[in-house]
Amino acid sequence: MHESTFLILTALATQPLHGYGVVQAVEELSAGDVKLRPGTLYGALDRLVEQRLIEVDREEAVDGRLRRYYRLNEAGAVALQAQAERLRRQAAAADAQLSKRLGGAPGVGSVIA
Secondary structure, three states: OOOOHHHHHHHOOOOOOEHHHHHHHHHOOOOOOOOOHHHHHHHHHHHHHHHHOEEEEEEEEOOOOEEEEEEEHHHHHHHHHHHHHHHHHHHHHHHHHHHHHHHOOOOOOOOOO
């Protein structure tokens, strides 16, 4: 799963959001490291709908423009949970390797907060 996909699913984990809300949430979740462009975002949202990981929650007209809200569905929550677990295992493996590299001192090389 790509980082942007992981962050989009994470952004939608607690509540439905429209596109700009997703952009803001992803930027906040990534501490500013990931900034989604509209083309990237809407392509990813369309793909996630096709994969049945998210659904359109509702649409509303705002200032004459259609605003579409997306929500994480159960399949998306399962996929997000599985990816989060994979990332935890990979981070733990990296932490263990760094600890060995840095002399094995407790806490040395810790990358997990």
